[in-house]
Structures are given as C-alpha cells and as structure tokens.
Amino acid sequence: IDTEHLPNPILSAIPLIAVITFLNIFDLHIITALLIGIVLAAALNIRRLPKIVQTINSGASGSVLAIINTSAAVGFGAVVRAVPGFTTLTDMVLGIKGNPLISEAVAVNVLAGATGSASGGMGIALEALGAKYVELSASSGIPLEAFHRVASLSSGGLDTLPHNGAVLTLLAVTMMTHKDSYKDIFVVATLIPVASVIAAIILASLGIY
Structure with a gap:
C-alpha cells in the first residue's frame, strides 16, 4: 500500500x-x-x-451488489411480515410476562431476526407496544429512557442472522461464504450485542441507565 x-x-x-x-x-x-x-x-x-468518469462508473457498479442484497433482504422481511404465521409470532412475543424490559428486549430481538432488519424489528415491536410501554414506565417506575436504550440495543442482536442484507453484502464483497465467516460474524454482531442487552437490563433494574 x-x-x-x-x-x-x-x-x-x-x-x-x-x-x-x-x-x-x-x-x-x-x-x-x-x-x-x-x-x-x-x-x-x-x-x-x-479518469473521473471511469472512477464514478466503477463506484456506481460496485454499489449495485450492495443495493440488490439489501433490497432482497428488505423484500424478504416484507414477505415474512405478510405471512399468517407472523401474527402468531408477534402475539407470542408480545405476550411475555414479567419485567417489561425483558419482554421488550425479546420482542425487538425476535422481530428483528424474523425480518432481518434492526429498524424493522424495533419499528414493529414499538408500533404494537409503544403505548403499553409508556404505561408500564409510569406504573413500574422504570424511566422511558431505559426502555429506549434497551430497545435500541436489542435491535442490533438477532437482526444479523444469515439472511441479513448487510451480512450478505459483506460476504459478497469479501468473496467469503457463510461457512467461512458467519461464526465470527455471529460472535461480533449477535452474541456480544445480546450480552450487552442483558447487561443493560440488569443495570436499568438497578437504576443505572
């Protein structure tokens, strides 16, 4: 170099x-x-x-792969949300009892994993339960800031399952396969974020958020 x-x-x-x-x-x-x-x-x-024109053309060509992979993943998430079983999954996840921070974390994580999208999972969960969590915040004494932090952290956990658009693009650009690299991706992009969510819930329960 x-x-x-x-x-x-x-x-x-x-x-x-x-x-x-x-x-x-x-x-x-x-x-x-x-x-x-x-x-x-x-x-x-x-x-x-x-050769600025050639440079721009090369950059534009290189972006096509990322656009296609991301679009495919978003389309996959849309199909998942449209199937009848998704409603059952949503109802099951949103019906979790106990600490509201735990139910929120599970809901966002599972829905993010199902759609392959961090923003998609968080959006669906909060759209369905946002008002309920506001009420739970007032009744439980857990600040809304804690709910916000847990939701944000949770969205970055199971969203990076093998069908995630960013994962597909990363593997395509690096010319690797899921078999070659997904174990490392899972540790960095899934396991560690999930562990951070657990830590955040514990700290929030202790009043540290």
Whole structure:
C-alpha cells in the first residue's frame, strides 16, 4: 500500500463533516446532504482522479451488489411480515410476562431476526407496544429512557442472522461464504450485542441507565 501519497486526513474529513452539518444543522434531505459530500470528496481529490468518469462508473457498479442484497433482504422481511404465521409470532412475543424490559428486549430481538432488519424489528415491536410501554414506565417506575436504550440495543442482536442484507453484502464483497465467516460474524454482531442487552437490563433494574 502506498502510504506516502495518501490524502490529507483533515481534507478527507471535510466531506463527512459537511454531510453531518447539512443534515443536522441546515436540515437538508439526507440525499441532498450525501450528494454535497460526494461532490466535495471529488472536488478535494480531483488531482487524484485523472479518469473521473471511469472512477464514478466503477463506484456506481460496485454499489449495485450492495443495493440488490439489501433490497432482497428488505423484500424478504416484507414477505415474512405478510405471512399468517407472523401474527402468531408477534402475539407470542408480545405476550411475555414479567419485567417489561425483558419482554421488550425479546420482542425487538425476535422481530428483528424474523425480518432481518434492526429498524424493522424495533419499528414493529414499538408500533404494537409503544403505548403499553409508556404505561408500564409510569406504573413500574422504570424511566422511558431505559426502555429506549434497551430497545435500541436489542435491535442490533438477532437482526444479523444469515439472511441479513448487510451480512450478505459483506460476504459478497469479501468473496467469503457463510461457512467461512458467519461464526465470527455471529460472535461480533449477535452474541456480544445480546450480552450487552442483558447487561443493560440488569443495570436499568438497578437504576443505572
């Protein structure tokens, strides 16, 4: 790797800072903010891109695989939500008794695993139980902040099962297979996040959140 002709680290950070700034301070649409970041990245490195059209084409071609894999996973999640058995699964998960933080964690994890999507699992669980958890927060004395943290952490557990779009894209880009790499992915992206949820529930039960 040629380390002598790398871009200036400060200049390299400008496009990212610009995206965050335009997105959060100027409240631009995320697509617009990303386009500004892309233009800045190209402008700041114009001398490093002698064949800019070919570079853009290569980048666009490389993004197709990620788009297709993610779209397929999202479509899979939509199909899962549409089948009759999904309602049974949802009712079973949402009917868990005991500490509401535990039921929330299980609900989000299982639904995220079923849909292959962290945001999908959390969205479905909170859409169905959001009002109930607000009531449980008031009656149990557990702050809503604790529910929020547990839900956020839980969404990053079982979502990375083998059918997850990010997992499929990662394996495709690295030219690996599930057999080669999923064991390591499972430990890093599933086992450790689930353990962190357990720790968060214990701490929240002790008033630390």
